[in-house]
Amino acid sequence: MSTIKPKHQRLVLVVIALVALVGAGLLAAFALKSQASYFYLPSDIVAKPPEADRAVRLGGMVEKGSIAHSPDGITVQFIVADGKARVPVRFTGITPELFVEGSGVVAEGHLQAGTFMADNLLAKHDEKYVPREMRDMTKAQAKAVIAETK
Amino acid sequence: MHERLAQWDFVIAAYAIGVIGTCLMVGWTLVAMRRAEMRRDLVRGSARANSGGTPEA
Amino acid sequence: MQMRRRSPPLGPCPAAPQVAEHRQPAAGVAGLYWIDNPAPMHGFANPARFLRLARWLTPLLLGSGLLLASGALLWGLLVVPPDRLMGDTVRILFIHVPCVWLGMAGWSTIAISSLVELVWRHPLAAISGRAAAVPGAAFTAMGLATGSIWGRPTWGTWWVWDGRLTSFLILLFLYFGYIALANAAQRDAAAGSGANRVTAIFGIVGAINIPIINRSVVWWNSLHQPPSITMGKSSIDGTFLWPLLFAAVGFSLIFGGVVLARMRMLLADIQAEARLRRKAMA
Numbered sequence: 001m002s003t004i005k006p007k008h009q010r011l012v013l014v015v016i017a018l019v020a021l022v023g024a025g026l027l028a029a030f031a032l033k034s035q036a037s038y039f040y041l042p043s044d045i046v047a048k049p050p051e052a053d054r055a056v057r058l059g060g061m062v063e064k065g066s067i068a069h070s071p072d073g074i075t076v077q078f079i080v081a082d083g084k085a086r087v088p089v090r091f092t093g094i095t096p097e098l099f100v101e102g103s104g105v106v107a108e109g110h111l112q113a114g115t116f117m118a119d120n121l122l123a124k125h126d127e128k129y130v131p132r133e134m135r136d137m138t139k140a141q142a143k144a145v146i147a148e149t150k
Numbered sequence: 151m152h153e154r155l156a157q158w159d160f161v162i163a164a165y166a167i168g169v170i171g172t173c174l175m176v177g178w179t180l181v182a183m184r185r186a187e188m189r190r191d192l193v194r195g196s197a198r199a200n201s202g203g204t205p206e207a
Numbered sequence: 208m209q210m211r212r213r214s215p216p217l218g219p220c221p222a223a224p225q226v227a228e229h230r231q232p233a234a235g236v237a238g239l240y241w242i243d244n245p246a247p248m249h250g251f252a253n254p255a256r257f258l259r260l261a262r263w264l265t266p267l268l269l270g271s272g273l274l275l276a277s278g279a280l281l282w283g284l285l286v287v288p289p290d291r292l293m294g295d296t297v298r299i300l301f302i303h304v305p306c307v308w309l310g311m312a313g314w315s316t317i318a319i320s321s322l323v324e325l326v327w328r329h330p331l332a333a334i335s336g337r338a339a340a341v342p343g344a345a346f347t348a349m350g351l352a353t354g355s356i357w358g359r360p361t362w363g364t365w366w367v368w369d370g371r372l373t374s375f376l377i378l379l380f381l382y383f384g385y386i387a388l389a390n391a392a393q394r395d396a397a398a399g400s401g402a403n404r405v406t407a408i409f410g411i412v413g414a415i416n417i418p419i420i421n422r423s424v425v426w427w428n429s430l431h432q433p434p435s436i437t438m439g440k441s442s443i444d445g446t447f448l449w450p451l452l453f454a455a456v457g458f459s460l461i462f463g464g465v466v467l468a469r470m471r472m473l474l475a476d477i478q479a480e481a482r483l484r485r486k487a488m489a
Contacts, residue, residue, distance in 0.1 A: 007326065007327060007328075010325060010326045011326045014322060014325055014326055014411070017411070018411070021411075021412060021415055022415065022418075024415075025415040025418070025419065029419060029422070029426055032427075033426065033427065036370050036423075036426075036427045037370070037427045037428040037429075038367065038368070038369035038370065038427065038428050038429050038430055039428050039430075040428070041428065059428055059430075094152070094153050095152055095153060095363075096153050096361075096362065096363030097152065097153050097154065097155060097294075097360060097361070097363070098292055098293065098361050098362070098363075099152070099363075100292065103292065104432075106430055121363065122362050122363050122364055122367070122430060123361060123362050123363055124362065124430055124432065125292065125293065125361050125362070125432050126432055126442075127432045127433050127434060127435040127442045128435070128442040128443075129290055129297060129300065129435065129442065129443040129444055129447045130290065130291045130444050131287075131288040131289070131290065131291065131444055131446050131447070132288055132289045132290060132291050132294070153363065155359070155360045157294050157295040157296045157360055158295055160296055160299065160356050160357070160359065160360050161284070161295055161296060161298045161299055163356050164299040164302055164303065164352075164353040164356040164357060165280065165284065165298075165299075165302055167302075167349055167352045167353055167356070168280075168302035168303075168306060168349055168353055169277075169280070169302075171345060171348070171349045171352075172276070172345075172349070172458070172461060175341070175342060175345045175465060176269060176273070176461060176464070176465060179341075179342075179465050179468045179469055179472070180269075180468055182469075182472050183265075183468040183469065183471050183472040183475070186471070186472040186473075186475035186476050186479070187471060187472070187475040189475065189476075189479050190475040190476075190478050190479040190482070193479045193482045193483055193486075194478075194479075194482055
């Protein structure tokens with residue numbers, strides 16, 4: 001059949017183009033790795049502290065038991081950690097609804113004498129979705145409930 | 151100070167966008183489809199009007 | 208002869224006498240010759256066969272999809288309990304996730320159709336790619352809008368330029384580009400230009416954005432959370448997962464119905480144009 005050949009030719013061409021395309025995409029994504037990140041982790045900030053005036057974003061977990069409210073009522077201090085490093089953060093303003101200990105946070109601001117002075121605070125949600133009734137259960141209880149619903 | 155928002159307002163807004171958007175898309179597509187099929191049948195001549203695209207709804 | 212071989216024909220129209228009438232001027236109808244060219248090579252390349260299937264499948268998909276989706280949304284709105292952290296805003300999950308899933312599925316449809324169109328020259332593939340563009344763009348826009356509304360109460364912002372949100376916005380612009388190209392190609396089709404192929408190439412090239420969207424939350428630090436559902440594992444509790452599953456299936460059925468309806472629309476347009484051109488030549 002004479003129709004087979006050009007069809008295969010086209011298929012090979014398209015496959016080569018696709019491979020080149022995916023390669024280019026992966027390369028671009030890899031090159032963008034540092035630029036395209038929305039925030040720095042505490043370990044990044046500790047390893048390479050940004051200049052004092054430069055605005056950066058710091059993201060990580062709000063360490064359990066670290067949130068301290070100032071007497072003025074609108075200033076909070078807490079520690080953002082990523083398991084490798086810890087950075088103290090200070091923020092004056094209204095915190096987002098999901099800003100709680102043990103949860104993710106992204107702070108916009110600058111580093112000043114080892115403390116991150118945040119102008120803006122964003123909460124980061126994790127990938128878990130759990131009903132409120134299970135919140136107060138112990139891990140074992142929650143697991144049992146989850147196992148039941150499965 | 152912790153932010154307190156009326157959560158249901160956001161839920162209703164998101165559902166409204168999703169539901170209205172989907173309904174508009176479905177309705178517009180069905181109208182456009184029927185119009186195109188009726189035009190084709192018209193062009194083909196009335197004798198074949200029923201074999202082309204009869205509205206099914 | 209050369210032209211015929213390069214593009215598998217769509218085959219004859221249902222009525223037999225029509226075939227003979229179709230055949231004579233077929234070679235003269237540049238760009239649309241396959242519609243009138245008998246001898247179907249692919250079963251579903253035959254428009255009569257496709258239309259027979261699509262005619263009952265379109266209302267079936269749309270009806271069942273609307274029913275399932277509205278049931279799932281009511282379930283999510285009225286039955287599902289609040290989330291431990293997000294509270295009631297977790298309900299946006301059931302509208303947001305199906306929208307973004309279909310926004311990406313829409314471009315996947317375009318990419319696969321474009322591939323089949325370019326390599327196998329299957330005429331229905333060109334139509335199915337174009338038919339998926341508008342619903343895909345609509346779901347992408349709805350995904351962006353519902354996500355923004357969800358972001359305000361949970362993250363504390365309507366929008367951020369992180370990897371996930373930015374790559375998804377790019378998806379919407381890719382849809383706009385594809386739709387503009389497809390419309391231009393449709394206008395040029397009469398002149399028999401290869402603009403259709405440009406549309407298909409754009410559809411394949413644009414598909415590179417799909418894995419980028421998917422991986423953006425893994426490759427780059429982003430405000431958007433990493434995927435909840437990965438390879439057989441889910442971090443979503445069953446009370447949320449089931450209505451989400453129903454909503455996703457329901458909206459997917461609606462999407463399928465809309466794509467079929469738009470394919471019928473495009474096919475009817477092509478057939479009407481071909482007939483008008485023949486009349487003008489006779």
